[in-house]
Amino acid sequence: MVEYKLSDYDYHLPIELIAQEPLAERDKSRMMILEKRTGQITNSIFNRIPTYLKQGDLLVLNDTKVLPVRLLGQIVGKDTAVEILLLHRCRDERWIAMVRPGRKLKPGIKVSLEEDVTALIEDYADKGLREISFSVREPIEKLLPRLGRVPLPPYIKKELSDPDQYQTIFAAREGSAAAPTAGFHFTDRVFAELDKKGVEKTFITLHIGPGTFQPVKEDDIREHVMHREYYQLHKSTVKALNAARERGGRIVAVGTSVCRVLETVAESNGYFAGEAEGWTDLYIYPGYKFRAVNTLLTNFHLPRSTLLMLVSAFAERKNILYAYREAVAGQYRFFSFGDCMLII
Known part of the structure; x- marks a missing residue:
């Protein structure tokens, strides 16, 4: 049975677990591995992500860059x-x-x-x-x-010592009011290890708006109206996506923004017809059938948010809420500058 009540997507989070700044070494954040079919959890460190990916897998990252808007x-x-x-x-x-x-x-x-x-x-x-x-x-x-100033999320109260702390190392295309935070954990060192293993990478662009932080207010989550965001799916990315699917590699979406773009553009068979750009207001919540994304790397999200509903659609609500309870008990760091979860 699919749960559509807003209260079904709530959880208790001690305020001290909301990360106020990034780690000095980004790739040493903690990473929870969640097996989406069984709900099994393994605790790890992000720089060990090559251990959990395979030769032929394809990482898809969002190369948007935050503007001081x-x-x-x-x-x-x-x-x-x-x-x-x-x-x-x-x-x-x-x-x-x-x-x-x-x-x-x-x-x-x-x-x-x-x-x-x-x-x-x-x-x-x-x-x-x-x-x-x-x-x-x-x-x-x-x-x-x-x-302008960097538009930090409302739950980050501490000023940054360097605005680049709120950028991924691969940020290239200016236009976002918020960062694709699942990408924060990557370093050149991690990319080099992934290259050695034969894990490929490619990029989409989605300019994230501040609506991503807005909580859902409707008691029935199906009544929520999703904000629109501009995206580009590049020709080289389409080629990489279809090649990965042909060879049996997994499509690993780095963040919910990437997931929404791929699911917006993918054909019913999971392939991509060609390059695309436009505005997406795709709202993914439990009951949604994924067409393109096999694996998802994501941070821990706010209660009652569309992002929490997306990951609940991907890995089942009961598995996600159990994982979040375990993350709270284990003192994981939450939200933009926090730790991450790899859902496989």
Whole structure:
């Protein structure tokens, strides 16, 4: 029987287990191995991941790069503090953004930012968002390194000593408001060991939005509306995916963002017809039948989140919640800078 009640995707997490910073050596994070059919658990270390993969397997990683899209300012002529989180360009030089405090940021309001830059609230957008323009002629992206801050998840209270701590080592394509955190654990050393074993790797791009942190609020999880995110599936990736399937290798999705892209684009037989790009709002929860992904590397997710529902669909809810209870008991580190789980 499939559980659709929101309360079925809750668990107790002591606040001290929420990791506030990454490990000095990324590949020494702990890794729980979960056998999705039996629920069997093995505790390991991430740098031993080559032990659990086979020659011919294919790692698929998200090469998105986090932009410093968090802007701080104040309403012109007032002392009201404002926070703007840019999501994506919508038309011309306008951007779609999350804003706080929403009630005071109506169309026509101007916000003073640093370096004499002004943001204008142009219009309302869907789901409480805003259309915003800027007072500068050059694209705002060029000014973000100076104006913006890294948009850390709300549960991380500690400022980073280095913004690159919130990037994967293979981040290449700018556009995310959040990092693909399952990729944090990889180092050049681990990639070299995987290469030696004959495990291949390839990349997709999905620009992650802050909606990934939003809890589901509907009592019936099927009523939740998923946020949309832009993705690209490259021609070289399609070739690698189909070749892996032909040789019997496993498709190993590194993170839920990769999983959603592959499941969005895959044909019913698990193959891929060709390169693709667009917007996905694929919402995966128990009852979903996976077409492409065989193995999933993922961090430990927030209670009542769409990410927890995705992994519950992949490995059965009872197995996931049991694994999470074991992770809490074993003092695993949770969320973005935390430890990880390899579901095989």
